[in-house]
Amino acid sequence: MSKSQPSGFAPKLSLGVSGVITPLPPLTLVLGGARSGKSRYAESLVDRHPGRRTYLATAEVLDDEMAARVKTHRDRRDSDWKTVEEPLALADALKAETEQGAAVLVDCLTLWLGNLLGKGRDVDAEIDGLIVALGQFGGPVVFVSNEVGQGIVPDNALARRFRDLAGILHQRLAEQADHVVFVTAGLPQILK
Numbered sequence: 757m758s759k760s761q762p763s764g765f766a767p768k769l770s771l772g773v774s775g776v777i778t779p780l781p782p783l784t785l786v787l788g789g790a791r792s793g794k795s796r797y798a799e800s801l802v803d804r805h806p807g808r809r810t811y812l813a814t815a816e817v818l819d820d821e822m823a824a825r826v827k828t829h830r831d832r833r834d835s836d837w838k839t840v841e842e843p844l845a846l847a848d849a850l851k852a853e854t855e856q857g858a859a860v861l862v863d864c865l866t867l868w869l870g871n872l873l874g875k876g877r878d879v880d881a882e883i884d885g886l887i888v889a890l891g892q893f894g895g896p897v898v899f900v901s902n903e904v905g906q907g908i909v910p911d912n913a914l915a916r917r918f919r920d921l922a923g924i925l926h927q928r929l930a931e932q933a934d935h936v937v938f939v940t941a942g943l944p945q946i947l948k
Contacts, residue, residue, distance in 0.1 A: 781934030793942030805859035
């Protein structure tokens with residue numbers, strides 16, 4: 757798999773809202789389990805964009821393990837990627853970053869949901885706000901998220917709420933997305 761042509765992705769040129777011609781569709785959703793290769797795959801998609809590329813990180817670095825994960829992701833990207841860290845105001849950050857036609861990779865939606873829950877935010881309203889904002893982006897967006905609904909039923913209410921919210925978010929985004937991919941063992945499976 758080369759950076760310029762990811763496996764499982766048939767390029768078509770699209771004219772973004774900002775007027776930038778790109779091989780990326782306006783909205784892509786990349787799902788997969790932990791360490792499935794979903795972020796690497798999503799990066800390979802955004803690498804094909806001829807304009808600016810932004811990595812919108814939702815993670816908050818709170819311990820050494822997360823710091824190591826962030827470093828791994830940063831080391832993998834070229835130096836011309838812009839990094840924006842935004843754990844909560846995702847829709848606003850996406851509108852600002854895509855305004856001039858930049859392609860934005862959001863990594864990841866499940867961390868964003870966890871951040872919202874941890875801060876006591878109205879998660880349903882935040883999801884609604886993100887869905888409404890989808891048509892306002894000036895460049896292509898690739899969302900990355902963990903599929904958490906294929907395992908055991910969590911033993912506590914908060915974990916079950918998180919799992920349910922992730923499933924709802926994924927369904928709503930997949931309905932709007934032009935391209936949906938599930939990555940397992942580094943292999944992309946095209947769903948839409």
